[in-house]
Amino acid sequence: MADQYIGEIIAVGFYYGTGFDNTWAPCDGRVLPIQQYSALFSLIGTAYGGDGTRTFALPNLNGRVAASQGQGPGLTTRSLGEQVGTDQVTLTHDQMPKHNHQIRLGQAGGPNTTPGPGGAGTTAAINPTFNGFVNGPGNVPFAPTAIAFDGGQQPHPNDQPTTGLWYLIALSGIFPNFN
Template structure:
């Protein structure tokens, strides 16, 4: 492996941080023992700036560039944002309906296996019955057939992910600026 830049972040697919690297898990490091890394990171990710500073925390998070793009919120270095779970309120969902049309087609000659005007979607067999013959048109379904779902519990809000470790180089080549 080549010598990294101090403060360089790389992804590793194993469960340990290599020698002279640390997990990007928000750990606090003493400034006195890591002056070069502190000179690059400062307190962008936390710390008091007197005795310790904090490493970036990628645990359960995804990386994002600073700045903003068209129609996107501006982000600053070290900013933590987003959430892993979201509970939607009924006021946050657009008003919509779920239409359902059921055909009571007793005429076997009009049954088809593909959608077509006036036909139901069913297998064209002698014994196929989509609804009882005594079903009334415009009948109301049972009240518990449709309704609210989710029980006011949050749903998963993370993008697809792969378990890898973000690690930061504690030592290496100090980057030159300019």
């Protein structure tokens, strides 16, 4: 392999470890001293963190997807070092598509029934043989707990399909010529 450019990022399919050898370092967001890595700092600055006086940070690609800066079709503009997205999402009632649920109820203690959400002793029960779209067995009062909400407003994972790789950044090498 030819000499790498300072700041070049590569993906490797082998375990690199958590240390570094002054040639490559994992893209794990670690903070480095500017004085020791001044050439790399002159290229990436504090785009990924650090105080800009004594320290700067490497990009953190742990659990993240790399994306180009700029704006793609239908996307908002992305700046160098900007982190977007979230690991988990909680859907609210307003975000769910409008839909219907079938209801199959019968009188508690009736044939083929099991206690409904209100538990044993309630006046409504789940009856899979009862067709709720025809006239039912008269007016039966429901317990306040006969209909329950579902979901509980808990977050769910928001991961896209991925393959784990190590991303490394070159700490030393050829300084890029932008002319």
